[in-house]
Amino acid sequence: MSLTSEQVVLLRSSWQTIGKLGMSNVGLAVLHRLFNDVPETLPFFHSVLSPTQQTEIEVLKSNAKVVRHASRVGLSIDKIINLLDNGEELVKYLLFLGKVHVKRSIPRKYFSAMGPVLLSVISAVLEKDLDAPVMQAWATAYGVIEKGIIDGM
Numbered sequence: 001m002s003l004t005s006e007q008v009v010l011l012r013s014s015w016q017t018i019g020k021l022g023m024s025n026v027g028l029a030v031l032h033r034l035f036n037d038v039p040e041t042l043p044f045f046h047s048v049l050s051p052t053q054q055t056e057i058e059v060l061k062s063n064a065k066v067v068r069h070a071s072r073v074g075l076s077i078d079k080i081i082n083l084l085d086n087g088e089e090l091v092k093y094l095l096f097l098g099k100v101h102v103k104r105s106i107p108r109k110y111f112s113a114m115g116p117v118l119l120s121v122i123s124a125v126l127e128k129d130l131d132a133p134v135m136q137a138w139a140t141a142y143g144v145i146e147k148g149i150i151d152g153m
C-alpha cells in the first residue's frame, strides 16, 4: 500500500463530502462521465442500457437499472475507502471486483481509462485542482485500486 496515513485521512474526509451527494448520484456522475469520455464502454452496459439510449445524465437518472448499478459503483468505492487501512481485506475485495468484470468480459484497458474519469468527477465535486494534495491522494488511491482489480483479472 503506497498511501500515507495523512492521505488516508484526506481520502476519508473528502469521500464524506462527496458522499453527501448520495451514492447513486456519485455513481451516476461517474458513469455519465465514463460513457461520454470513453463511449466504447457503453456496449458493455447492454443489460442496463438499450443500444440506442442517450447518455445524457437525465436519461441515465430515469433508468431504474442504471441508478441501481450506479449506487453499486458508488457503494463499491465507499467499501474501498473503508478498507484502505485493512490491506488484506482490500486486496481480497479488489480481486473480487476483477473477477466480477472478467465475467462481463471488460478489457483491462478500461480500468486505466476509469482513472481520469473518476479523478475529474471527484475534482469537480471537491472544487480542487488535480495538483491539490487531496487529488494527489485520490490519484495514488486509484493506482492501488486499478492494480488490485487488474490482478484479479
Ligand code: HEM
Residues within 6 Å of the ligand: 041, 044, 045, 047, 048, 069, 072, 073, 076, 077, 097, 100, 101, 104, 106, 110, 111, 114, 145
Ligand atoms: C473503479 C472502477 C470500477 C468499480 C469500483 C466498479 C464496480 C462495479 C460493481 C460493484 C459492479 C456490480 C457487481 C455485481 O454486484 O454484480 C459492477 C458491475 C459492472 N461493471 Fe464495474 N466497476 C468499475 C469499473 C468498470 C469499468 C471501467 C467498466 C466498463 C468499461 C465496468 C463495467 C461494468 C459492467 C458492464 C457491470 C455490470 C452491469 C450490470 O449488468 O448490472 N466497470 N462494477
